[in-house]
Amino acid sequence: MTTSTIKPTGGEEVPPAGVVGGVGDVADVGVAASLTKRDSEEDTWASKGYNYINPFVHRIEIDSHIEVAKIYVLTVLLLPIRVVGCVLSLISAWMFACIGLYGMTLDDLKAKPLTGWRKQMQCMTARGMRMVYTFGSFHYVTMKGRAATAKEAPILVVAPHSSYVDSILVVASGPPSIVAKRETADIPLLGKIINYAQPIYVQREDPNSRQNTIRDIVDRARSTDDWPQVVIFAEGTCTNRTALIKFKPGAFYPGVPVQPVLLKYPNKYDTFTWTWDGPGVLRLLWLTMTQFYNRCEIEYLPVYTPSEDEVADANLYANNVREVMAKALGVPTSDYSFEDVIVMSRARDMKIPFPGDIVEIERTIEKLGLIESQRDAELCKNFLRLSNTDRLDIITFGELLQVDLKNTNLHKLFALLDHRRAGTVSLKSFLLCSLFCKLKNSDLLTFLRALIHIYSESSQQIDRESFVRLMRHAGGKLNEQKAQALFYALDTDNLGYISFDSFAELTEKQKSSYKFLYHKSEHIRRPKAVTTAEN
Incomplete structure (x- = not known):
C-alpha cells in the first residue's frame, strides 16, 4: 500500500474535498449503487500493522515543497482555465449528440447500429469528449498494439479499472459501446452523450437485470450487424492497480473472442486512482488538474480466442484472460473481488x-x-x-x-x-x-x-x-x-x-x-x- 496524503510545507494535511459514488460492473450495478467511496485520508479504514496486497486502498504522498507550491500556484493560474475548457468541450459534445440523436428514441438506439451522418456525428461527439480530457490535463494518450475490429473481437476486456478517467479509452478509440445504468440516460449533458454511444443499459429495478444484460451482450457480440465493440471493465470496481482482482464473467458468457486492453498511467504522481479507501473524487480532480500534464497509455494485447472448455465455462475463460493481462502488466492476480x-x-x-x-x-x-x-x-x-x-x-x-x-x-x-x-x-x-x-x-x-x-x-x-x-x-x-x-x-x-x-x-x-x-x-x-x- 502506498502511504498517506499531500503534506504542505508546515506538515498540515489538505482538508477533504468531498466524494461522489462510482459505477460498478454490469452484474452488480444494483448493489454498487448502495456503496460509496469515502475520502478517508483523515480516517484510516485499513490497518498499517500487516503489509499485504490490498487492491482497494490508495494514498497520495507529495512531500516536495516545490511540488506543493506548484499545486497551489496552478490552482490559481491554470485550474480556472481548465474548468472553463472542460465545460465548453462538454457542451460542444452534448450539442453534437443532440443533433445526432434528433428523431431517435432509446429503442431505436438499441435496435440497430448507427450509420451514415449519424455515425459521423457520433465521432464528432467523441472528439468533443476527448477535448474534455485534454483540458483536464490528459494531453498525451499513447496507443500500443493493434486494435482489433468488431468482427475480430466484439468485446474489449479492459483492466485494471482504477479511476473515473478510465473512460478516456471510450473517447480515444472508436468510439465503442459501454455498459451503463439506465439512470445515466437522465444525467444533464452527459446523458445524451452516453445515449449516443449506444450503450447496453442495466435496468436496476428489473429483478432479471443480470440475465437481460448478459443476453444483450451476447446478442451484440454474435450479431451480424456492424455494431461497435462493447467495452467491459471486467474487475467490476476500481482498484489501485497493484494486482488484478477476480474478473466478473459477464464479458465471457458469449464465448466469442475478446481483445484484452491494458490501461496505464505512467505519471510521477497518481492523482486519479479512486478506490474504496482513499482520497475523494473532488480532491483527485483538483490534484489532477493542477499538474502541467498527465499521461495515459492504452495497450491492445492480441485477440484472445477461447478454447472449447473456455466457451463452456465463462469463469475459466475470465481467469485465463486475467492471467494473460496480469503477466503483461507485471502484477500478481488476487483472490479479492467486487463482493469483498x-x-x-x-x-x-x-x-x-x-x-x-x-x-x-x-x-x-x-x-x-x-x-x-x-x-x-x-x-x-x-x-x-x-x-x-x-x-x-x-x-x-x-x-x-x-x-x-x-x-x-x-x-x-x-x-x-x-x-x-x-x-x-x-x-x-x-x-x-x-x-x-x-x-x-x-x-x-x-x-x-x-x-x-x-x-x-x-x-x-x-x-x-x-x-x-x-x-x-x-x-x-x-x-x-x-x-x-x-x-x-x-x-x-x-x-x-x-x-x-x-x-x-x-x-x-x-x-x-x-x-x-x-x-x-x-x-x-x-x-x-x-x-x-x-x-
Whole structure:
C-alpha cells in the first residue's frame, strides 16, 4: 500500500474535498449503487500493522515543497482555465449528440447500429469528449498494439479499472459501446452523450437485470450487424492497480473472442486512482488538474480466442484472460473481488475496526479455526470482567484465543489488529471483527444481541450509555440522538436501564420503521479463499 496524503510545507494535511459514488460492473450495478467511496485520508479504514496486497486502498504522498507550491500556484493560474475548457468541450459534445440523436428514441438506439451522418456525428461527439480530457490535463494518450475490429473481437476486456478517467479509452478509440445504468440516460449533458454511444443499459429495478444484460451482450457480440465493440471493465470496481482482482464473467458468457486492453498511467504522481479507501473524487480532480500534464497509455494485447472448455465455462475463460493481462502488466492476480468491497462497506457502516482489512482478518480467522469455534462468544460473556483488554501482547492474546503461539496465522492476525504497531492489540477489536465475520449474513438484530456483553454485564439491564454504544453498530441507522430517544421510549418506568428483549419486541412491533434491523445481507456471501494474491 502506498502511504498517506499531500503534506504542505508546515506538515498540515489538505482538508477533504468531498466524494461522489462510482459505477460498478454490469452484474452488480444494483448493489454498487448502495456503496460509496469515502475520502478517508483523515480516517484510516485499513490497518498499517500487516503489509499485504490490498487492491482497494490508495494514498497520495507529495512531500516536495516545490511540488506543493506548484499545486497551489496552478490552482490559481491554470485550474480556472481548465474548468472553463472542460465545460465548453462538454457542451460542444452534448450539442453534437443532440443533433445526432434528433428523431431517435432509446429503442431505436438499441435496435440497430448507427450509420451514415449519424455515425459521423457520433465521432464528432467523441472528439468533443476527448477535448474534455485534454483540458483536464490528459494531453498525451499513447496507443500500443493493434486494435482489433468488431468482427475480430466484439468485446474489449479492459483492466485494471482504477479511476473515473478510465473512460478516456471510450473517447480515444472508436468510439465503442459501454455498459451503463439506465439512470445515466437522465444525467444533464452527459446523458445524451452516453445515449449516443449506444450503450447496453442495466435496468436496476428489473429483478432479471443480470440475465437481460448478459443476453444483450451476447446478442451484440454474435450479431451480424456492424455494431461497435462493447467495452467491459471486467474487475467490476476500481482498484489501485497493484494486482488484478477476480474478473466478473459477464464479458465471457458469449464465448466469442475478446481483445484484452491494458490501461496505464505512467505519471510521477497518481492523482486519479479512486478506490474504496482513499482520497475523494473532488480532491483527485483538483490534484489532477493542477499538474502541467498527465499521461495515459492504452495497450491492445492480441485477440484472445477461447478454447472449447473456455466457451463452456465463462469463469475459466475470465481467469485465463486475467492471467494473460496480469503477466503483461507485471502484477500478481488476487483472490479479492467486487463482493469483498461489499463486505468492507458493510463493516465500515457497522463501525467494525479496520474494515479495509476485514476480508484478510476473516481469512486468517478461518485458518485458525475460530470461525467454527465458540471462543469469541465465551470471551464476550466475560469481557467486562477481564483486565487490560486494550493492551494484549501476543502471548496473552494467544492464551485467550487458545491458539499455539507458534502458529504463524496467530502472528498474522495479531499484526492486522496491531494498527499502531505498538506490540499490543485490543480484545474488543478482535471480538467485533470475529463476530462480524461470523454473522455478516445475519440480520443486524442477531449481531447486536451477540455484542451485548461487550457493553453491558446483563442483557436484562442495559443502561443508557451502554445502549447508545451498542447502537453504534446498527449500520449507521441509529445515531446517538436517535438511540437515546429510543432508550427513553423503552424506559417507561424511569429505571435507568432496559432489556434487550424489550428493544427487540418494540422493533418487531414497529418493523416498518426498523426493518433495517431484520434485513439479511445474503448477497455478501463469498467463497472461501486460501490466499489473497498469487504470483
